[in-house]
Amino acid sequence: MENEKKVVTLTYGCQMSERDAETIAEIASQAGYSRSEDLATADLVIINTCCVRESAENRILGKIGELKKLKEKNPNLKIAISGCMVQQPGALERLQKRAPHVDIWAGTHNLHNFPSLLSRAEQGKKVAEVWQEPKLTLESTPLAEQGKLQANVNIMYGCDNFCSYCIVPHVRGRERSRKPEEIIQEIENLVASGCREVTLLGQNVNSYGKEFSPAYDFADLLRAADQIPHLLRIRFITSHPKDLSDKLIETVAKGEKLCEHFHLPIQSGSNLILQRMNRKYTREYYLSRVQKIRELIPNASLTTDIIVGFPGETEEDFEQTLTIMKLIHYSQAFTFMFSKRSGTLAATMEDQIALDVKKRRLQRLMSVQNQESQDWRQRMVGKTYEVLVEGPSKTNPTRLTGRTRGNELVVFKGNSNLAGSLADVTIIEAGTWTLVGELEES
């Protein structure tokens, strides 16, 4: 339809942020906008922002600046900026001054109010709404887009951990868990619309339900989700190591649909730095958790996040991070240089590390991890894995892509009608980032 209004959604940051962007896009669809990826013909552009790292924030500010030109060409275009960056204490005023062409500003706690913000903006008003505390009923936001093979499902919001470098508890509030029956219902609805894999999301899924009475924890939720008919796979992210219980590891080991992949951010291999980061575990405790996983699930894939150049990090601290990486053999690691986030304790710490030192450490860390990832993929060659077929590859449509239970990407030849089903694929080659496989005859 030619006169149909179009919305383009751009997302920065973590999967929670992606999930929020889906929610806002769904609200816009319900308000009559069809989804599009073409900025030039958009009537509404929504940027859901992240403030966890300075680099993301700079990219977002650049993008907001670019949209000004688009708005000059199309004065009817509405621009909405939402999420963590807007929620930071004192940020709204600064952002409004910098980008007066933006029509809607919204924080993280009032997403469900987006329809009212949108309708006021459609009437030509500039609107800004940032709540300091979450007041919404958690289940009142629209469901994820229906009909997709994979979907993200929020199981909780906020975080209580206050790691000293992290802005998240300041912009997403304290931990709140959704009721299990609501989550299961949402997954069942997604499955009815064709979804076969869900990723359960929370800043720390391992502490899900800690406020519930009678007791009901994340392992209980996983067991319930594992029973949902026609669902093929369940993933979850992120697991705080300090709350990774034996019960949870045992549940994953026994589960049918529970993927044997743990994203377990270590952040540093040095006890001194872990303490300054307020991570509430030691290197030894972390290793004991890894040992338990390997004992019960020998083929489990482990991924992690690591920060280099945290204030006070000595060469010796950094070496301890390198040694633990070599001990654990992560299949993948997301590595970052420490960047100051105002409002966090670490931003005020003395002995900040010089940029050139941080860069050098990051390079060393990445080269160790690249080798580890390469070795991990190499060890998969010759073995057969269960793959959830996603469909034709975007870069080479003559091949299919899919993911193993460990979340490794595999490309292989096969009929596109396999999309959405499980297939056995033998790995024949390990590339830099992907695996090449051969479909087994069923």
Ligand code: SF4
């Ligand atoms: S666990 Fe720590 S790093 Fe993760 S969101 Fe909470 S405060 Fe931030």
